[in-house]
Amino acid sequence: TSTSSECPPSTTAEPKDIPCAPSIMCVCDSTSSSISLEWTRPADDGGMEVLGYILEMAKGEEEEWKRVNEKELIPETHFTVSGLESGASYRFRVAAVNHVGRGEVLELPEPAQAVERLTAPQVDIDATFKQTHIVKAGGSVRLGVHYRGKPIPAASWARDEGELGAMTEVQTTDGHSSLSIENCSRTDSGKYTGALSVLDTPGPPQNVMFKDVSRGSVTLVWEAPHDGGSRIQGYLIEARPKGGDKWVVVGNTKNLTYTVDKLNKNDQYDFRVKAKNDAGHSLPKETIASVLVKEPHIEPAADLSDIPNQLVSCRSGSTFTIEVPISGRPAPKVSWKLEDMRLKSSDRVSIKTTKDRASITVKEAMRGDGGKYYLTLENAAGTKTFSVEVNIPLFLCCRCARSTLHPPHHGHSR
16 A cells, blocks of 8 residues: 655635645555556545546566556546556556646555465355255255355365265356255255365466576576465476577476576577466466576685684694685686695695585695695686695604704605
8 A cells, every 4th residue: 555645635726736646556456467456536636626547557677657548537546457467567656637637646665466366265154044954855955155265266065974965966156056955865864065165277486587507508496386276286397599489398397496408508598487286387487588508607716614714723743634615617727735836636635626625635744734725716707816824833842852943854745
């Protein structure tokens, strides 16, 4: 509901003016192809009779407003806009018109979506309805109920003591269902129950977007729609080349994500997703834009958060490992250095690299293994270098104190 600033009521006949904006505007109903709006009359008509209203709309984030009632003014304070795209969002605004001209506008504060508004089934019971019927043998009985809901519910009858008898007839139309039994016998006695259920095709999946794009494949994600009254069984994914007119089924899944493979590199594609339940498939929901199938370029990165203060301490003679999560597209080339010396795998040094991790392990650590280790990541998007300090403290004892004053030289065996 939207409110406008109130205009002071006109106290004189002259001068005449345009009307103020309507005070309140709201959405009162919607379907998959229409939105129904209501608004109040303006507090001040400008001193002249309001002739009608101009209603305008803009789809999604579009800046251009289009008049809904192109030729004539809307005489009432309500209107249903039809022919809308299922699941799409629209903005609306309304203005009153008098003989002076078009008045101030009032815009709906939130976009409205063209979706079915579901209403739970309800039974309308009047004063003539009886819960208990006493029928003589050979007589007949008729039970009937009026009901409503959106979409129209499906009605069914059941008997607690077993199947409905051979002389039982059920008749159902939109909004009414009846059960009739002719030539009743004792075997027809029991409790009869009417049940209502809403079964409709699901709404279209929401927020279909790209999660990942690589050479030859695209990963889509989306949100589950309204199930239409029965469990969602799965999703159908379709694709077409950009500018084409034929959609092709490329996959089915029960998940809210799917990877489409075997796409032509450097081609552009549109995608759409449909949901399926017992009533059938939903309307499709498309991606908001086409996607170019190619390897994206993402600058390399390393996560050093698991190494406190980027410092590793190790006792002399022990083993230490520096392991770092990495990322980048394409996968970056990895190299390690200790100070200015490039490191390679050897008997004591083990360097391992996967698409998302880089590690170096040094066995039988010596004082010369301490210092700053540099991890360099390089790909087409750039080069990044990260550092970790390794500390190997010297432990003194009485027997070795003298020798540590003039420590022997240890070469690197890498």
